Amino acid sequence: MDLTGKVAILTGVSKGIGLATAEALLAQGAIVAGWGRTRPTDLQHERFHFFECDVRKQASVQAAFANTIQQLGAEVHVLVNNAGLGIAGPVDGFAADDWHTMFDTNVHGTFYCCQAVLPAMKRQQLGHIVNISSIAGTTGIEKMAGYCASKFAVRGFSQSLFKEVRTDGIKVTCLYPGSVQTNFFDDIPGTDANEHMMQPQDIADTIIYTLQTPFNFHIVDLEMRPLQPKK
Template sequence: MDLTGKVAIVTGASKGIGRATVEALLARGAAVAGWGRTAPEGLVHERFQFFECDVRDEVAVAEALTNTQRELGPEIHVLVNNAGLGIAGAVDGFKTDDWKLMFDTNVHGTFFCSRAVLPQMKRQQVGHIINIASIAGTTGIENMAGYCASKFAVRGFSQSLFKEVRNHGIKVTCVSPGSTQTNFFDDIPGTTPNDAMMSPADIAGFIIYSLETPFNFHVVEVEMRPLQPKK
């Protein structure tokens, strides 16, 4: 897809992978709607607009889509489901509210946003949904059961969705990054971002590559890992 003039929605646009993806899309000529609870600080661009949206709330998602289409036009070509969070803890001491918060954001938010844009993408017979999962969605991690379970769910959702919509010209790509230098680790004990990790721009670069693939094929799922994580 040539991204020039296309309309893209990025959730969780304020920091990390979300912000890097917004900047990469703008550099490729797209008009970008950033959805999130907090606007990206200092990001001003004639083709960027921020719409306050809590992806856990399906009504808020519907309103954000209405506002996006009013401001940027009816067509929606790209959705990047990036909003997410991780909370660590042993299962037998884990708070129910924290468990629900991860699933409401990571899983239900991905579902609400995808469901919202699909009717327009089907009318267009073209579109691309990028779901950000995690290496934690491919293997269990001690004291991260809730986060792993939510990201396994994102992968299962993505694999099912791509089979549903491929005949409508809609691509679905699930990206599972390994350790990346973001604020994700602020609430994860024992891990701090470091230069051996991937950068948000690394992930954004792959997202752009995936979006720009020719119409006749798409990348269904990919893992991304640091080359020398222990260095």
């Protein structure tokens, strides 16, 4: 897809992978609707539009979508479901509220956003949804059971959705990044973000690559890992 002039909705836009992806989309000529609870303070661009949104709440997603199409038009070409979080802890001591927070953000938010954009994409017979899962969506990790469960859910949702909408000209890609140097690890005991990890720009560039594939095929699943991780 040529991204010039195309409308791209991007969740979790304020920092990390979301901010890098917004910048990458803008560099390709896209019109970016950044959804988040906090506006990125250092992103100023005539084609960037911020819409306040808490993806955990369906009403907030519906309001953000209504505001987006009112301001940018009825066509939506790209959705990048990037908003997500991880909370670590053993299962037998894990707070139910933390479990629900991860599922509300990582899983339910992805569902709400996909459901919002699909009618427009079906009318167009054109669209691309990119869901950000994780390596944790492919294998279990000690003391990360809740996060793994939520990212496994994103994986299953994405693989089911692509089969459901492919005949409508809609692509669905699920990314499984390994460790990325972001603030994700601030609250994960025993792991510190470091320069041996992938960079947010690496993930953003990969998203652009998947979006620019020719119309006749799409990348369904894509795993990414650091080449020389810290020992």
